[in-house]
Amino acid sequence: MSTFDTPIGRALTERTAGRTAPKLGFRLPAPGRDRLLPYLVPLAIIAAWQLGCSLGWISSRIMPSPADVAVAFWSTTLSGQLPHDILVSAGRAFAGLVVGGAIGFLLGIANGVSKLSEQLTDTTLQMLRTIPHLAMIPLVILWFGIGEESKLFLTWLGVLFPVYLNTYHGVRNVDRDLIEMGRVYGMSNWTLFRKVVFPGALPSIFVGLRYALGIMWLTLIVSESIAASSGIGHMANNAREFMMTDVVVLALVIYALLGKLADVVARSLERRALRWNPVYQK
Amino acid sequence: MTLIAHERFQGAADAPEYTIDGQHPARTGAAAITLKGLEKSFGANRVLRGINLHIPAGQFVAMIGKSGCGKSTLLRTLMGLDAPTSGELTFDTPDGGEANARIVFQEPRLLPWLDVADNVAVGLGDKVDRRLAAREVEAVLSEVQLAEKAGEWPARLSGGQRQRVALARALVSRPGVLALDEPLGALDALTRISMQELLARVWRELGFTAVLVTHDVSEAVHLADRVIVLDEGRVSLDLAIPHPHPRRHGNAELAELEGRLLSAILGTDGGH
Numbered sequence: 001m002s003t004f005d006t007p008i009g010r011a012l013t014e015r016t017a018g019r020t021a022p023k024l025g026f027r028l029p030a031p032g033r034d035r036l037l038p039y040l041v042p043l044a045i046i047a048a049w050q051l052g053c054s055l056g057w058i059s060s061r062i063m064p065s066p067a068d069v070a071v072a073f074w075s076t077t078l079s080g081q082l083p084h085d086i087l088v089s090a091g092r093a094f095a096g097l098v099v100g101g102a103i104g105f106l107l108g109i110a111n112g113v114s115k116l117s118e119q120l121t122d123t124t125l126q127m128l129r130t131i132p133h134l135a136m137i138p139l140v141i142l143w144f145g146i147g148e149e150s151k152l153f154l155t156w157l158g159v160l161f162p163v164y165l166n167t168y169h170g171v172r173n174v175d176r177d178l179i180e181m182g183r184v185y186g187m188s189n190w191t192l193f194r195k196v197v198f199p200g201a202l203p204s205i206f207v208g209l210r211y212a213l214g215i216m217w218l219t220l221i222v223s224e225s226i227a228a229s230s231g232i233g234h235m236a237n238n239a240r241e242f243m244m245t246d247v248v249v250l251a252l253v254i255y256a257l258l259g260k261l262a263d264v265v266a267r268s269l270e271r272r273a274l275r276w277n278p279v280y281q282k
Numbered sequence: 283m284t285l286i287a288h289e290r291f292q293g294a295a296d297a298p299e300y301t302i303d304g305q306h307p308a309r310t311g312a313a314a315i316t317l318k319g320l321e322k323s324f325g326a327n328r329v330l331r332g333i334n335l336h337i338p339a340g341q342f343v344a345m346i347g348k349s350g351c352g353k354s355t356l357l358r359t360l361m362g363l364d365a366p367t368s369g370e371l372t373f374d375t376p377d378g379g380e381a382n383a384r385i386v387f388q389e390p391r392l393l394p395w396l397d398v399a400d401n402v403a404v405g406l407g408d409k410v411d412r413r414l415a416a417r418e419v420e421a422v423l424s425e426v427q428l429a430e431k432a433g434e435w436p437a438r439l440s441g442g443q444r445q446r447v448a449l450a451r452a453l454v455s456r457p458g459v460l461a462l463d464e465p466l467g468a469l470d471a472l473t474r475i476s477m478q479e480l481l482a483r484v485w486r487e488l489g490f491t492a493v494l495v496t497h498d499v500s501e502a503v504h505l506a507d508r509v510i511v512l513d514e515g516r517v518s519l520d521l522a523i524p525h526p527h528p529r530r531h532g533n534a535e536l537a538e539l540e541g542r543l544l545s546a547i548l549g550t551d552g553g554h
Binding site: 180187188191199200 | 451
C-alpha cells in the first residue's frame, strides 16, 4: 500500500519547516538549503553503499553498486529496452487507472446522490471490496491468459475500490446546509451537482485517487512479475534468471521514480483544484 | 398572558401600498405576505398553532420569541423550506407576478470554492447573461462595501464580511421579499451594530419586504416597523414601532419599547 500524507499534515510539516511554498499552482523545485535538505540522507546512503561496494564489503552478486546500476540504466536506455518497457508499464498503469477510476467515480457519485442506486449496489461493492484483488490472479490467468487483459483487469479492479469509497464518502459528506442554500436559490439538479456537490466531494476524491495510485503500481508490479512478456516487471524477472542484479535494482529504482512522479502530478492537480482551501494557501 | 397588551398594526389588513415613515414608498417588486391559519407540526409536536398575519409590501417585520417558540419554523415555512401542515400562505406582488423571495441564513453558507463575486452571482441563477451578471454583482458588492474583495476566497474573509457577501447574494436579484434568519446572531457586538446599519440602509434604498427572525430585542426595535412576539406557536404580541428611520441607538422611547417587549417575552415564563 502506498503511504500518503494528508493535506493538513503536510501543511503542518511545511509550516514547522518554515518553507515558503508558492501560493498556488504547481510547485517547482527551486535551489535552496530547505529544498536540498530532504535529499541529504538518501545521498549519504548512496555514497556509503558505493563505498561498501568499491571496498569489496558487499558482494556484487548480492547487491550491485550504484555505479553498476547507473551503467545498467545507460546500456538498457541505449539498447531501447528500458524506454520501451517503461512505456509499456506506464501505459498499462494509466489504462487501468482510467478504467477503474472512471467506474469507481461514477458508482461513487451515483450511490452518493441516489438512494436507489445505493441500495442496489453498495452492499455488493462492500463485499467485493474485502477480497484482496491479487487473490484473483490464478482465476484471472485462467480467464485471460498472460495477455494485456489480465493486467488491465487486475489493475482496474484494484483501483476501483479506493476511488469508489472516497467519492461516495465525499458526496455523502457535502455540507447539507450548502445543498439547502443551493435549492433555495433555485439551482437545478445539474447546477447543484456542478457547483455544490462535486466541488464539495473533490478533496475526498483526491484522497481516493492518491490511494489508488499506490495500489495501481503494486498491482502492476505483481502481475508483471508473474505473467508478462514486456514491462518493467518482466525486465526484472528476466534479469533475475541471468543473475543480473544491477538490472533488478534498476527496475526497483524505476518503479520508485514512476510512483513518485504519479504522486507529484496528483498533488499538483490537487493543489490547483483545491486552491480555495486555506490548507493549500500560503 | 394578562400582562400583554394586544396591539394591532394600524390598518395592516387593508393597506397593500405601505409607506415607510410616510416618505419611502414600497418598491414595485415588493410583495405583501398573508398567512391564514398557518399550522406546522413535526410528528406530534405542533410548532405553529394557527398563525394569522398580514405583512404589507415593503414593511420591515421582526419576529421574536424564546427558543422553540416557532419563529425559525415560521420563516422556513414562509420561504418554502418546510411545507405547512395546514393553512394558507400567499404572496401578492403589485403586478400580479411571482414573488422573488430570498433568504439570509444565520451562517453565511458561501460556497468555499467560488470567489466572492461568483458566490454573489449564485443569487442570480443560471439564466442571466454573463456580462449583465458581472455588472449586477459589482453594483451589489459596492452596496455592501466589499467591491475590493470580489476576487477573494471566502476563507480569507472575516465573519462579518462573509455575512455581507451572503447579504449581497440575497440582494443581487433585487428580491421583493428578504427573509433573515438570525443573520447577525454569530457576529461580535460591534460588527453586529455596523451590520444593522447596513441592513437598515439597503432596506430603505431597495424597499423590499423584510422578515427578520432574531432573539435580540434591541435589534428588532432598532430595525423593524413592527415587532411580532411568538409564544408556543402563536402570535402573542403585535407591536408597531412608528419611529422614523434612521434610528439612533440609545433613543429613550425605543428603549422603553424594548423594555415592554422584553417583559412580554419573559412574562409568560412566570417572571424572571
